[in-house]
Amino acid sequence: MKIVDYISQERLATFEGFTDTQDRAIILHNHTLQLGSSLMSMIALFELALRNSTNHQLVTDFGDDQWLLPGSTSIPLKPFEVKAQKTAVRHARKAAYSKLSYKEKTYLDAFAYPGGVPSGASHDEKARERQKLFVVSHGQVISQTTFSFWKRLYSGDYAGTLWKKSLKKVFPNKDIERSDVARALEVVYATRNRVAHHEPVYGVRLGEAMDALKFLRDTLGAKRAENPSEFQKFSRIQYLRLRMDYESFQEVWNTLT
Known part of the structure; x- marks a missing residue:
């Protein structure tokens, strides 16, 4: 080639x-790639x-x-950020789940499916149900948030609720x-x-x-x-x-x- x-x-x-x-x-x-790396x-x-x-x-x-954990309402987030927050929680749970061994993952079925695993449940379906059991920390959720989420907090949508009261200090x-x-x-x-x-x-x-x-x-x-x-x-x-x-x-x- x-x-x-x-x-x-x-x-x-x-x-x-x-x-x-x-x-x-x-x-x-190639010089463009080097600049991109920096x-x-x-x-x-x-x-x-x-x-x-x-x-x-x-x-x-x-x-x-x-404030980033499920159920918190202290920060007045807009729908887009609420959706991003929920996605970050799912990703944090998935990251924690991925660290388990196969035996540890299957052990969770007793808690995810108290009545027994449905015969037709796929691998992905079982994984999602197992991951819902994880209680993740605020720090774990932060690590899964995107740049888009944080930049949006500085947009005009939050000028009155976050910028004036808080983020101006950043x-x-x-x-x-x-x-x-x-x-x-x-x-x-x-x-x-x-x-x-x-x-x-x-x-x-x-x-x-x-x-x-x-x-x-x-x-x-x-x-x-x-x-x-x-x-x-x-x-x-x-x-x-x-x-x-x-x-x-x-x-x-x-x-x-």
């Missing part, structure tokens, strides 16, 4: 549109920090450290508006999804992603722009690597296109 066959002609066509030879297109493609690393750190900072602030302000700089955070989160979310599917990020989209990440990194937990925040310290190496790969990509882009 040729190199282009490993990449696919359809995928490489994007880069051939910017270069004058296939070899240059391949080089540009983007994903930085986004992963931010996503982790965002969900934990947001959770901490909501627990502090609403007084409920179990981004405490008085010059920062909720809409500024929401826009940046949308850009980072879209970038994350593209990189996760090995889609290229370049041009205007790349510039917007870099600006959004810098803004969020500089403002998460920071009251003033001039002082290094704890998150800036925490993410320093990943951000330096991202900047290095970004500069390298820009140089290659300018040379090959």
